[in-house]
Amino acid sequence: MSEEFKVEIVNPEKSFLVKDDVSEVVVPAFEGEMGILKDHISIISFLKPGIIKILSKSGDENYYVEDGIVEFKNNNLSILTSTIFNLADMDKSKQQDLLKQAEEEANKTDINDQSKYLADQKVEVLKTLN
Amino acid sequence: MASLDDLKKRIASVKSTQKITKAMKMVAAAKLRRAQESAEKGRPYSEKMNNVILNLSNGISDKENAPKLLSGTGQEKTHLCVVMTSDRGLCGGFNSNIIKKAKSYFAKILDEGKELKIITVGSKGNDQLKRVYGDKIIENISFKESKNANYFDADKVGKMVIEKFEAGEFDVCTIFYNQFKNVITQIPQAQQIIPLNNEGEENSSEESYEFEPDEDEILSNLLPKNISTQIFKAMLENSASEQGSRMSAMDNATRNAGEMVDKLTIEYNRSRQAAITKELIEIISGAESL
Numbered sequence: 472m473s474e475e476f477k478v479e480i481v482n483p484e485k486s487f488l489v490k491d492d493v494s495e496v497v498v499p500a501f502e503g504e505m506g507i508l509k510d511h512i513s514i515i516s517f518l519k520p521g522i523i524k525i526l527s528k529s530g531d532e533n534y535y536v537e538d539g540i541v542e543f544k545n546n547n548l549s550i551l552t553s554t555i556f557n558l559a560d561m562d563k564s565k566q567q568d569l570l571k572q573a574e575e576e577a578n579k580t581d582i583n584d585q586s587k588y589l590a591d592q593k594v595e596v597l598k599t600l601n
Numbered sequence: 602m603a604s605l606d607d608l609k610k611r612i613a614s615v616k617s618t619q620k621i622t623k624a625m626k627m628v629a630a631a632k633l634r635r636a637q638e639s640a641e642k643g644r645p646y647s648e649k650m651n652n653v654i655l656n657l658s659n660g661i662s663d664k665e666n667a668p669k670l671l672s673g674t675g676q677e678k679t680h681l682c683v684v685m686t687s688d689r690g691l692c693g694g695f696n697s698n699i700i701k702k703a704k705s706y707f708a709k710i711l712d713e714g715k716e717l718k719i720i721t722v723g724s725k726g727n728d729q730l731k732r733v734y735g736d737k738i739i740e741n742i743s744f745k746e747s748k749n750a751n752y753f754d755a756d757k758v759g760k761m762v763i764e765k766f767e768a769g770e771f772d773v774c775t776i777f778y779n780q781f782k783n784v785i786t787q788i789p790q791a792q793q794i795i796p797l798n799n800e801g802e803e804n805s806s807e808e809s810y811e812f813e814p815d816e817d818e819i820l821s822n823l824l825p826k827n828i829s830t831q832i833f834k835a836m837l838e839n840s841a842s843e844q845g846s847r848m849s850a851m852d853n854a855t856r857n858a859g860e861m862v863d864k865l866t867i868e869y870n871r872s873r874q875a876a877i878t879k880e881l882i883e884i885i886s887g888a889e890s891l
Contacts, residue, residue: 481649483752483833485642502813515653516813517822540823542653544810549649553752553826 476509476546478525482555490527496548497524498541513544520593533558537593570597608869612862619858625691626851633844640781640841647834650827656810657820670824673796674772679716681771685778685835686726687843688745693850695779695787695843696725702789703777707734718771722758750836759829766795778835779842785849787842794831
């Protein structure tokens with residue numbers, strides 16, 4: 472039996488990516504990275520800023536996300552996110568822009584702990600990319 | 602009867618109006634395609650979001666302590682209505698349809714003795730509502746600068762709504778927008794977003810999910826996002842509807858102008874003919890009398 476399942480990434484504007492030959496997806500879930508294989512139990516979780524790794528026969532792909540929700544059910548993985556970039560399409564200047572934005576956000580004093588944590592996460596992830 | 606000169610002028614002016622409406626129709630048709638595309642592309646997101654929330658709210662163990670965005674404040678005293686209209690006119694019944702729907706809802710609310718607060722999105726709605734409900738409008742937002750509906754704008758509206766909800770300014774929130782069905786049909790919709798109305802949408806799947814972190818935390822993160830998503834969906838549907846409505850309105854206007862030009866041309870030719878005949882008669886009878 473094949474060990475592949477279907478993944479679908481949607482953002483508000485469009486269906487961002489649909490792939491049905493995926494063997495493993497690693498998502499930055501809120502409580503730590505989570506690898507999803509075929510026949511995983513149904514799960515709902517949400518994402519923190521990080522990298523989604525999609526491993527498939529046709530090649531591996533990496534995406535940077537800032538937030539989102541993952542739902543896995545019947546070997547269908549849906550990822551809903553408002554901000555997503557393909558790392559392969561992302562050049563240095565774009566990364567720098569995002570990093571600058573995130574740093575500004577992290578340095579704000581009038582935000583609550585959770586948004587502060589998220590902003591810090593963003594900075595950290597973006598720094599590792601550079 | 603109008604003089605020949607007057608008729609000529611009127612024909613010219615109707616013709617130039619026709620040119621404008623024709624151009625507007627073309628522009629609307631081009632924009633419509635794009636707007637329709639993005640409305641259709643945006644649907645999966647809001648549908649999936651709805652699904653996840655539905656699954657979540659079914660799975661939630663402790664209904665009493667469910668987040669307020671889901672279950673409501675327990676009372677229905679103050680209603681907030683977000684009326685979404687366009688920023689530009691000349692789009693047929695697009696804005697008036699939403700306003701009509703909204704006004705009948707307002708009347709119902711006020712009849713029941715409840716308090717009403719209005720947020721208008723888009724300047725046309727504000728213009729029409731401020732005459733009657735001016736004191737009820739608490740906020741007016743317009744995205745004239747943004748060319749297309751984008752999530753960022755929707756998020757701004759969503760965050761504002763949530764802020765007001767958390768401050769206890771209202772109990773129930775409804776958004777009004779036009780759902781795009783096709784170019785000639787747009788259906789004005791009233792959708793309740795707070796508390797989330799799941800009635801009649803019983804989910805058949807009884808499958809249990811694993812949650813990480815627990816349901817409550819996911820829900821409290823998800824619900825505010827869902828508000829923005831629903832507003833974004835409304836904005837996309839609205840912009841497609843606006844272009845569709847404008848296109849058919851301008852198409853009608855162009856056709857009517859064409860008919861008018863034809864009618865005026867006939868009248869012009871007739872009166873020209875009459876003038877010539879009159880002159881001829883005058884000449885002949887003048888010659889006879891000699």
